[in-house]
Ligand SMILES: Cc1cc2nc3c(=O)[nH]c(=O)nc-3n(C[C@H](O)[C@H](O)[C@H](O)COP(=O)(O)O)c2cc1C
């Protein structure tokens with residue numbers, strides 16, 4: 001989108017133009033804006049007594065926001081969060097898992113780190129008025145309001161008494177009719193994500209010998225009775241979410257999943273949301289960050305379809321409009337659930353529909369949102385706007401400043417994006433780091449390519465808003481924002497001509513690889529060591545990763561899903577992984593058969609090698625994250641922000657960067 005003469009429009013004018021394009025597209029009928037895209041076509045969920053029509057096939061799946069009140073009720077902030085996704089064009093919103101048993105409401109039933117709290121609770125004590133205002137907020141801005149119901153996850157299915165089963169079945173009925181009474185038009189039962197019912201479905205976790213275990217019919221019984229209970233209690237269509245996850249979790253394979261789907265169809269369930277658990281060990285994912293694109297989902301949901309007539313919602317790692325479209329086109333899925341994509345950009349659908357895909361704030365698959373922000377709420381690493389706000393509502397500045405941003409990591413880029421959109425004159429000075437800072441360096445690692453999406457997005461925004469890249473701080477600079485990472489500590493073992501740092505290795509090209517021998521020891525406290533090893537393995541080196549972590553958990557700093565994938569990829573590249581070891585000394589020899597002495601956890605030492613090169617992969621020191629600090633350096637105001645290799649920290653810094661840039 002360009003202004004007169006084909007020139008990029010300045011910040012706010014361009015935002016206004018994009019917003020106009022989005023709202024025009026929203027007014028137009030489905031498909032008109034971008035041709036006949038399946039994702040924009042309407043579909044129906046036919047329940048036993050009611051049919052619901054959604055205007056498009058994009059579903060917002062169950063994700064806890066941490067925005068409930070301490071009593072577990074809906075709040076204004078929660079209404080805003082979902083309203084933003086509804087205004088942003090989503091067809092069906094399945095509000096976050098609401099606990100049907102009050103005691104479990106405050107606890108974290110998510111399979112992910114971090115505590116999203118407070119959680120929503122739906123029982124006879126719930127505030128129906130608050131719940132109704134939530135469903136109204138969603139409906140009045142265009143989406144169908146649905147809600148997910150969850151059972152406690154901390155209960156052991158093996159230890160549950162028959163009276164517990166009765167209690168749960170009744171609680172689901174009570175909650176279903178309460179949700180319907182509050183205006184929710186679709187009820188989803190969550191039987192996935194390691195919750196109680198998920199554990200009842202899996203052979204590996206359900207060892208009961210009574211009628212709620214003992215064979216497949218027994219393991220399905222709780223799910224089916226809960227589904228029938230909801231179908232009987234509510235006029236609204238009932239959706240069930242479950243996982244095909246035999247290989248990873250010892251759960252259902254595709255055939256068993258199909259049998260469960262057929263049984264639930266007989267029980268009156270109107271649609272299924274399928275999570276593709278088996279995607280984990282798919283060889284095609286070795287080079288992808290996280291969990292694969294559309295075709296993986298396609299295989300999972302396609303496999304479940306023989307004989308199943310009710311719609312399937314394919315769920316898991318659909319990030320781009322083309323990935324979502326391909327899933328609908330190449331499989332029998334009727335709709336697609338997009339979780340993280342809609343966390344990163346509430347207006348994802350409207351932008352896709354308006355044909356401004358490049359405006360979508362990209363999800364880079366980092367899993368940073370899988371742990372809660374301080375205060376228990378959800379937040380995205382790339383999107384520094386408060387996640388319930390649609391678009392960039394910023395005020396044009398009356399006093400344009402000349403601002404230099406040192407460092408081009410996500411925090412620096414976010415600051416530059418918002419400040420330049422307000423009319424400040426911003427120069428970004430990357431220095432010795434690439435565009436993207438620490439995350440940019442890490443994007444050169446096989447499997448991390450998606451991190452690069454963020455820099456395309458920021459690069460486009462900065463160009464449009466008129467920011468430039470520079471090498472030095474301009475003379476007339478009014479404000480410096482220092483968003484560079486802090487160098488790591490000097491380590492006593494890491495001395496010698498053949499010792500390199502991770503930051504000097506990552507991102508090298510073929511010519512710069514000379515001097516790095518074939519056998520490389522890479523030592524660090526966590527996942528950076530593994531990433532450097534993958535990078536070097538991709539260039540034909542034979543890395544040995546040396547970490548202090550245990551063999552069960554070699555990369556404790558990484559999200560468990562990323563840590564697992566890292567281990568799988570290292571094995572795929574035949575990298576050696578030495579755990580429980582900390583480097584003590586690097587001994588160089590004239591014949592380049594260097595040795596590394598390590599101390600084991602039990603106090604003994606061992607000598608590893610020979611190696612030609614060692615890489616010290618401790619990385620960067622964590623910035624001071626209590627708040628950004630402001631000082632005056634050589635007469636120029638300087639705000640220290642920083643950059644980090646931890647996505648938790650980057651997310652915090654990106655949110656600060658956004659807030660700071662709104663106020664300077
Ligand atoms: C931060 C986060 C927390 C989630 N927590 C839950 C949960 O508690 N229960 C659940 O059924 N699904 C949960 N999900 C999974 C989503 O409902 C959905 O299946 C998933 O996000 C789809 O994959 P995608 O994010 O790659 O699109 C969560 C997803 C995210 C991103």
Ligand code: SF4
Nearest residue numbers: 363364367369380381
């Ligand atoms: S935090 Fe990372 S994974 Fe989550 S939505 Fe944002 S970019 Fe995607």
